[in-house]
Amino acid sequence: MQIPFNMNRLKDTEIHYPQRFSNLLTKNYGLLFYNEGNKASQESNHAVILDLIGVESSLRDIEFFYKSKGIHPCIYPALTNKELEILTPLLNEHNFTLKIKQSDFFLHDHESSLRESEELKIERIHQLDIDIMETIAIEYGGDWTIRVVERHLTHPSYHFLGGYYQGELATMASVSIFAGYSRVDDVFTREKFRGKGFAGGMIHHLINYHRNISQNYLYLQSDLPSAIKIYEKAGFSRLPKDFQFWVAYKEHN
Template sequence: MLIDKIIDFENNFAEIQSTVIEKTYGKIFYDKNNPLSYDSNHAFIYEDSDYEVAIKEIVQFYQSIDITPRVYTFSRQTSAVGQYLESKGFKKSLDEICFFVQKNKKIIDIPQALQINRLNQIDETINELLSSDKEQGEWGYKSLLKSIDNENFYLFGGYVDEELVCIASLYSKNDISRVNDVFTKKDKRGTGYGSQLINFITDFNDQTLKTISYLYAHNPNAIKVYKKAGYEEINAIIRGCYWLE
């Protein structure tokens, strides 16, 4: 089912931007050069594994590289892994409605003012773009540096008068793809550039990748745009983030 495919996709999504350590109980993702990125530095644990062994190894590993031990969970209901982590003193953050699937592909009604190109390398213009927002600047740039060489990763940039004003990416695997890295330069927000880029991605996915497209979002303004493009809420997946201070 689609829900199970998305859960599996999320469990493995960090593979494009991290080094992966395979374990019998799950996977450990890390990037010592990008310690601020939670998505690059976390583990996931199979529900039917030995939690005690898993947590011991995960905590020891991340502490050895001076990174906060962190575990992500994606589940249809309360996660047994999450309950165990709480019992061991992990802090938690849960999101119940945060995934959206494009069930009805729609083009947002907005004039096209952007020139959109696929970006095959990460240069200083992308760093300048992301640095316009301190919350995403450094870790977002480093995540893209790791992702760009993956053959199934597509990064697009929107330009106005040769200035890079927004970016967005698609990561495709099998018959589904995840929209990510949707970012507009801070002083260019509210101009409709994000909507134009989403229109482009909708066309690209429909005509080239031919996959089911989904995304993770929590910003209310961004969610309004995605809904206009035909994305609908999935209320069957709970995203959990657990960390040990």
């Protein structure tokens, strides 16, 4: 029996998911994620301020922590209402670059109208080969993304799926299983394979794959209109929110 949906539980899952591929230091004001083996990855190296009391000293501590490790300081949102009203002036004073993201959460809550592609062979990937690493490095993210996926693959609850067309990787996606909630990520179709329905076929397959291994709520985050159209056809609905997605970072230590 599925537990009732709880937005705060989803937020907590979203905030803590980087712990799967980074280290976590808990402070009295929040969380510090870090991975000294992947310093270029903001996903692997960022702070989340959970307590907005005494933010000035929290920012100083965040800057000191990451600079001492040779990592550019970066802060992700705690996904709370009006946090930016408090943080923005102080982030500006500390010379952080602040970027607002037009992202939304989407929850799978009705049946997909898509179908699987008969031309696509989809399988779970347990180890990255040269072809996959080249695709990720050149087309998807970069070397830092490879390191994220490699560390993620060591966790049994991370399911990385590859879709192959005539033996060549065409599309990919992943789902991470947490307590009550599962997070879709790494959704990407190579440019030369777009327009063939492979992205929709992969998402449709992933939904059925997840249904066979978990009763969790299935969610994702996106700001790409083209991708959102596919997600909505797949049975995902946009969730209302009273917060903003953003990232604050320093390009130079």
